Structure formats: structure tokens, C-alpha cells
Amino acid sequence: MPRPERKVTATEKKQAREVSLRRIGGLFREHTWSLTVVVLIIVISSIVGMASPFLLREVIDVALPHADLTLLVWLVTGMVAVAAVTAALGVVQTWISTAVGQRVMHRLRTDVFTHLQRQSIGFFTRTRTGEVQSRITNDIGGMESVVTSTATSIAANLTTAIATLAAMAALSWQLSLVSLVVLPPAVWLSRRVARMRREITAQRQRELADLNVTIDEGLSISGVQLAKTMGTAPALIDRFTASSRRLIDLELRSELAGRWRMAAMTIVFAGIPAVIYLAAGMPFTAGTLSIGTLVAFTALQAGLFRPLLGLLNVGVQLTSSLALFARIFEYLDLPVEIEEPARPVHIPAPRGHLRFEDVTFAYAGSEAAAVAGVTLDVPAGTSLALVGETGSGKSTIAALIARLYDPTAGRVTIDGVDVRDLSLADLASIVGVVSQETYLLHTTVRENLRYARPGATDEQIEAAARAAQIHDMIAGLPDGYDTMVGSRGHRFSGGEKQRIAIARTLLRDPRILVLDEATSALDNETERAVQRAFDELARGRTTVTIAHRLSTIRDADQIVVVDHGRVLESGTHDALVGAGGRYAALAA
CATH class of the missing domain: 3.40.50.300 (P-loop containing nucleotide triphosphate hydrolases)
Structure with a gap:
């Protein structure tokens, strides 16, 4: 018979809520210098990238109207140079940040494996084998994208957003206020979506653990022999199928959680340029903005919403991944019943009494x-x-x-x-x-x-x-x-x-x-x-x-x-x- 879906215990819900962000940040503490270099690269890249809209404004307002070919060549060369420098810096930043993330993943995997090796036999008699494997593979694997990209994504998006805001304010503080009117509802919406995904992620990982247990019990040599001799293979298949079907539902819910809400925000963000064009034609701004300034501002505004959405998405991913961290930290916090002695005694030539x-x-x-x-x-x-x-x-x-x-x-x-x-x-x-x-x-x-x-x-x-x-x-x-x-x-x-x-x-x-x-x-x-x-x-x-x-x-x-x-x-x-x-x- 298919196994009924396991109910989530109060303890598991509490663990998923109480993971400390400070503890997660502590995983990166030994990589402070590498992350500092990454942040510096991101800042430099963001500052250099902000030159492009201003170069574009000069192209439209000065070089083209005055047919200044020399200036146009220099401006176009500058735009290409900006793109080349930011691309090169992006490669270096990705290399360093990915290396840091992979080292953190390596440490998590080895710490969990080492800590479990120190557990007594009693722990393994109480715990399903597939559950242990799932924590090391599925849970840590599910954290990989968060661990390898979250810190740099926050730094990159935050730096880009700040630099873009500064550039937008320099071009037109009035239009900047119009662009930012959608931020409060976007933040509120992202927090709601994050909470939804965290709960679904916790359920999904528990279901993956159950699936691993079924695989371990049904496809090991002993399990296959038992199933064949007892005629339980059809029941095992039904059990596996039911668990896999529940995973489909959880994966869909995880991917679609808040998707319609976020899609609505994307449409609103896309509609902001139309509002800016409308605002540019209003009496209080009429004649104060050049075409080049308007085009440059619109380009900056489009560039602003990308990092803002990125920051909101990172928040959603980080919050939903707390369920994964909770399951890993639960194992790392297990007390060691069989401790190594603080000052071990050595028997030089043991007799065996x-x-x-x-x-x-x-x-x-x-x-x-x-x-x-x-x-x-x-x-x-x-x-x-x-x-x-x-x-x-x-x-x-x-x-x-x-x-x-x-x-x-x-x-x-x-x-x-x-x-x-x-x-x-x-x-x-x-x-x-x-x-x-x-x-x-x-x-x-x-x-x-x-x-x-x-x-x-x-x-x-x-x-x-x-x-x-x-x-x-x-x-x-x-x-x-x-x-x-x-x-x-x-x-x-x-x-x-x-x-x-x-x-x-x-x-x-x-x-x-x-x-x-x-x-x-x-x-x-x-x-x-x-x-x-x-x-x-x-x-x-x-x-x-x-x-x-x-x-x-x-x-x-x-x-x-x-x-x-x-x-x-x-x-x-x-x-x-x-x-x-x-x-x-x-x-x-």
C-alpha cells in the first residue's frame, strides 16, 4: 500500500523558523578577504557601468546634433570600453565568489559527514539510512545556489542599485521619485512570497528524504531480495510513485509560489517608463529635460529595476532556504555521545587485560x-x-x-x-x-x-x-x-x-x-x-x-x-x- 504523507511535527516547524542568519553568515567568516575583494570589484564595476548612460546622453544631445564625428568616435569607444571592463571584472568576480561558495559547500558536507561519523551506533539504529543520505546530498545540494551566489548577488545588486539611484538623481530628482513609488508594495509582496516558499521547501526536503528511504529500502541487494521473495514489489512501486507524485506537486508549488504576484510587479515595473515619458511632458517638467537626458534616465530606470528585483528575489531564495539550513544545522547540533577524551591515555604495549x-x-x-x-x-x-x-x-x-x-x-x-x-x-x-x-x-x-x-x-x-x-x-x-x-x-x-x-x-x-x-x-x-x-x-x-x-x-x-x-x-x-x-x- 502507498505510504500516507507524513505530517510535519511542531519541532520541525520550529526548527525551520529559528535558523539564525548570523550563523549562516558565520559560514563565510573565514573568507572575509576574498569576499572583500569581490565587493570591491562589484563597486568598481558598478561605478564604471554608470558611465554608459551619460555617454549615451552626450551622443544624443551633442555629438549627433552637431555632427561631431571625433567626439562621437570617442564616446562610442568609451561605451565599448565600459562594456569590456565590466565584463572582465564580472568574470573575475564570478570566479572568486564561486570558489568561496564551493569551499563553504565543501565545509558543510565534510562537517556533517565528520559529525555523523562521531555519532554512536544508537543514532544510526534510530535514523533511517535514506534520511541521512538525503541531508548530505539533497539538502546541501539544494543550498548550493544560495551559498555560491547569495552574498555576491546582494553586493552586486545593492551596489548597482545605489549607483543607479545616484545617477538618476543627478539627471532628474523629480523623475527619480516617480520611479521609486512601487518599491514599498514590492518589498511587502516579496516577504509574503518568501514565507510561502520556505514552508514549501521544508515539505519538499522531507518528501525527498522519504523518497531516498524508499530507494534505499527497495533497491539495495537485501531490499530487492526481500521484495522478490515476499512479492511486495508492486507495493513498493506504488509507494515510490505516490512519493514522486507528491514531489511534483511540491516542486510546482515552490516554483509558482507568488509567481502571479511577482508577474504583476514585473508588469508594473515595465509600465514605469511610460509614466516617465508622460511625466516628462507635464507642465512642471516641460522644456526642462533634453531628449538625451530622458533616454539616459529611462535606460538607468530599466537598469535600476533589475537589481531591485534581484535583491527581492535573493531575499525570497534566502528565506526559503532557511528550511534547508535548519535540517543541516539540526545534524551539526546533535550531541556526540561517544566523545574523544580531552587528554587521551596511551598504552605503549597493551597486554589485553x-x-x-x-x-x-x-x-x-x-x-x-x-x-x-x-x-x-x-x-x-x-x-x-x-x-x-x-x-x-x-x-x-x-x-x-x-x-x-x-x-x-x-x-x-x-x-x-x-x-x-x-x-x-x-x-x-x-x-x-x-x-x-x-x-x-x-x-x-x-x-x-x-x-x-x-x-x-x-x-x-x-x-x-x-x-x-x-x-x-x-x-x-x-x-x-x-x-x-x-x-x-x-x-x-x-x-x-x-x-x-x-x-x-x-x-x-x-x-x-x-x-x-x-x-x-x-x-x-x-x-x-x-x-x-x-x-x-x-x-x-x-x-x-x-x-x-x-x-x-x-x-x-x-x-x-x-x-x-x-x-x-x-x-x-x-x-x-x-x-x-x-x-x-x-x-x-
């Missing part, structure tokens, strides 16, 4: 603790196995080791150092994680492995693949390690993807290895082969294993049974079986 000290953790919005008062001690080089029913908190405990989340209370330490005091890069080099959900990049097998260690040699890559029992399979491919993995690795079986992911983690040689159902996708024979590799690699390395199949963790130095986030019992396999508790029931 892992401790949980009365650790409690609850997911955002949940009243129940996912982990409650857990205390564990895993000496360096030993193995810990976490077992329990689905949803008991095992994976959450593993996530706290890699600092995908921070404890609500208590602390997790490595070699006596709180993981929150380690830099994120150092922690990632110490703790390696292989999860049950394997994610491979759309590139070659070699580059997928090298992603974990960019400087790894081919020999080191092959050694890691051998350890993960995957080298022979890769070597047997037509292109070997240069074989393209395909989107999310779907050209490989589940077991093959899992072993590639294991090799990728092993390539980093972490002191602590976290295996969260790392062999869940493997058949029994492959699992035994990989387990033998793990047993070899675990020597001198701290290993934390989560597994439903107890056969894989029988030889662990310490087995901990978890239930509802709490430790029920711990010990070796034999001791726990002999105790006749929960583990014995699971092992039965």
Missing part, C-alpha cells in the same frame, strides 16, 4: 537496563565466553568493550585504563570485533581486507586469509584477490563472507578479539576449521566469544551465563555442568 567493574547500561528511551551491575575479570591472554538466551545482553556487553556505547554506570578497563580515556583510534587498534552481521565493501577482496590495515602488504593479507581458512577459496577465483566482492558481498556465501570478515579483523592483530556469533554462518566442517584457526590465534590474545552453539566455547578459560543483563553464574565448562544450573540446562 579486560575488566568490567559494576557496569550498567540502558539504551536511550528504555527504562530497563540492558546490562545491570556486571563485574568481570578477563586476564590478558585468556578466553571468556558469554552464553545466554537471545536478548540476554551478551552483544551489548561486547559492544561496551569496543565502546560502541558508554556505560551508564561503572567502567570498562583495558590494562587498568578506562576505555573512555583511550583515543578511539587506539581503542580500535586494541579491540577487534567480528560480528554476526558481516558487511563487505563494494570493491575487491584485497581492498576489503586492506580496509582494516591500509599499509598491509600482500603477504600479510594472504597470511590473514590463510588463518581464517579462506585463502584457498580466494586464490581459486578467476581474479584471485582482485575479484570484486559486489554490493554488500552478496556474490559470496554467508560462510565465505564471514571468513573474509574474520581475516580482515585478524589483519589488524588486535590484543583483544571479540567474536559476536562470528561462526554463526558457517557449516559444521568450516566452523571446525575456523575454530582451529581461532585456537591458534588466541594464544597470547584476550578473546571474548559469544555463541549459541556451546560446542565452540567448551574450552574457554571462563564461561559466563548472562540473563536479562545480569551475570547468573560463571566458571569453566566442567564446573558449570557439575553445578547443575542454567548452563547445565543449556548444555543438556
Whole structure:
């Protein structure tokens, strides 16, 4: 079924209203000198351009009536020179202003991407993937014309308007007053149109985000497989079509918002020359204006309305773009839940001694603790196995080791150092994680492995693949390690993807290895082969294993049974079986 149109929340409306123009201006602060040069060029260009009407007046009133060919040549040459100078200055101005705008766009894109990279896993589990992509592409892309041209457009139009007004007043202050009578209604009208477009822009960007979500859900490998196996492709098409149709309506409303009003103003502006000609024939001006002056004034008046309309349109564009800025600033203002420490502690030679000290953790919005008062001690080089029913908190405990989340209370330490005091890069080099959900990049097998260690040699890559029992399979491919993995690795079986992911983690040689159902996708024979590799690699390395199949963790130095986030019992396999508790029931 087509998805109903999402209602706009009060929070979203408030954000669209409260974007600070000062904050938008702050994006250009580091480019002050470049913008100053642009403004100077614009001022010079405007002043030079004002010479043309006066040259035209001399041509009509002096050179032509007196058949002064020499003067006419100089005047015409001057008009061409003015056009050439203003054109050259315009090229330089456009180059500088566009470069500034693109740098601001680059900063916005990288700031948003960098800030989102610092968000916790919880943010991404709460947010639709297509929504994130839409903010970075559609919203920032929609701001491009405003960012790259608004500042210079304001400066150019304002300078031109002021210079033109001065020139018009010099020619005839009476006619100048007649020309400006339409300004107040034009300003009022532009403000109304701007407010209309801002609301429509906010709706359009939200609809674009919904469209991106539909694309991501419907055209990813997993989404296509789901749609084909569930027979939901027609419903997805209807959903996409309905969203696209709503976009048509919003785009039309955005383009046509106030268009009739602005068209009416354009007609009025066009009618002003007729009023000027009429005023020139009135008794109070009759005989006081030469033909050249009248023609020059009319040319100036036409030149005045262009920058005035430009200024009004810029105001409309800027106001309507506030909805885009609001959505971008909303992401930039997200609090960072997993902060880099102000003074990170470095462990020169990590041993891998892992401790949980009365650790409690609850997911955002949940009243129940996912982990409650857990205390564990895993000496360096030993193995810990976490077992329990689905949803008991095992994976959450593993996530706290890699600092995908921070404890609500208590602390997790490595070699006596709180993981929150380690830099994120150092922690990632110490703790390696292989999860049950394997994610491979759309590139070659070699580059997928090298992603974990960019400087790894081919020999080191092959050694890691051998350890993960995957080298022979890769070597047997037509292109070997240069074989393209395909989107999310779907050209490989589940077991093959899992072993590639294991090799990728092993390539980093972490002191602590976290295996969260790392062999869940493997058949029994492959699992035994990989387990033998793990047993070899675990020597001198701290290993934390989560597994439903107890056969894989029988030889662990310490087995901990978890239930509802709490430790029920711990010990070796034999001791726990002999105790006749929960583990014995699971092992039965």
C-alpha cells in the first residue's frame, strides 16, 4: 500500500523558523578577504557601468546634433570600453565568489559527514539510512545556489542599485521619485512570497528524504531480495510513485509560489517608463529635460529595476532556504555521545587485560537496563565466553568493550585504563570485533581486507586469509584477490563472507578479539576449521566469544551465563555442568 504523507511535527516547524542568519553568515567568516575583494570589484564595476548612460546622453544631445564625428568616435569607444571592463571584472568576480561558495559547500558536507561519523551506533539504529543520505546530498545540494551566489548577488545588486539611484538623481530628482513609488508594495509582496516558499521547501526536503528511504529500502541487494521473495514489489512501486507524485506537486508549488504576484510587479515595473515619458511632458517638467537626458534616465530606470528585483528575489531564495539550513544545522547540533577524551591515555604495549567493574547500561528511551551491575575479570591472554538466551545482553556487553556505547554506570578497563580515556583510534587498534552481521565493501577482496590495515602488504593479507581458512577459496577465483566482492558481498556465501570478515579483523592483530556469533554462518566442517584457526590465534590474545552453539566455547578459560543483563553464574565448562544450573540446562 502507498505510504500516507507524513505530517510535519511542531519541532520541525520550529526548527525551520529559528535558523539564525548570523550563523549562516558565520559560514563565510573565514573568507572575509576574498569576499572583500569581490565587493570591491562589484563597486568598481558598478561605478564604471554608470558611465554608459551619460555617454549615451552626450551622443544624443551633442555629438549627433552637431555632427561631431571625433567626439562621437570617442564616446562610442568609451561605451565599448565600459562594456569590456565590466565584463572582465564580472568574470573575475564570478570566479572568486564561486570558489568561496564551493569551499563553504565543501565545509558543510565534510562537517556533517565528520559529525555523523562521531555519532554512536544508537543514532544510526534510530535514523533511517535514506534520511541521512538525503541531508548530505539533497539538502546541501539544494543550498548550493544560495551559498555560491547569495552574498555576491546582494553586493552586486545593492551596489548597482545605489549607483543607479545616484545617477538618476543627478539627471532628474523629480523623475527619480516617480520611479521609486512601487518599491514599498514590492518589498511587502516579496516577504509574503518568501514565507510561502520556505514552508514549501521544508515539505519538499522531507518528501525527498522519504523518497531516498524508499530507494534505499527497495533497491539495495537485501531490499530487492526481500521484495522478490515476499512479492511486495508492486507495493513498493506504488509507494515510490505516490512519493514522486507528491514531489511534483511540491516542486510546482515552490516554483509558482507568488509567481502571479511577482508577474504583476514585473508588469508594473515595465509600465514605469511610460509614466516617465508622460511625466516628462507635464507642465512642471516641460522644456526642462533634453531628449538625451530622458533616454539616459529611462535606460538607468530599466537598469535600476533589475537589481531591485534581484535583491527581492535573493531575499525570497534566502528565506526559503532557511528550511534547508535548519535540517543541516539540526545534524551539526546533535550531541556526540561517544566523545574523544580531552587528554587521551596511551598504552605503549597493551597486554589485553579486560575488566568490567559494576557496569550498567540502558539504551536511550528504555527504562530497563540492558546490562545491570556486571563485574568481570578477563586476564590478558585468556578466553571468556558469554552464553545466554537471545536478548540476554551478551552483544551489548561486547559492544561496551569496543565502546560502541558508554556505560551508564561503572567502567570498562583495558590494562587498568578506562576505555573512555583511550583515543578511539587506539581503542580500535586494541579491540577487534567480528560480528554476526558481516558487511563487505563494494570493491575487491584485497581492498576489503586492506580496509582494516591500509599499509598491509600482500603477504600479510594472504597470511590473514590463510588463518581464517579462506585463502584457498580466494586464490581459486578467476581474479584471485582482485575479484570484486559486489554490493554488500552478496556474490559470496554467508560462510565465505564471514571468513573474509574474520581475516580482515585478524589483519589488524588486535590484543583483544571479540567474536559476536562470528561462526554463526558457517557449516559444521568450516566452523571446525575456523575454530582451529581461532585456537591458534588466541594464544597470547584476550578473546571474548559469544555463541549459541556451546560446542565452540567448551574450552574457554571462563564461561559466563548472562540473563536479562545480569551475570547468573560463571566458571569453566566442567564446573558449570557439575553445578547443575542454567548452563547445565543449556548444555543438556
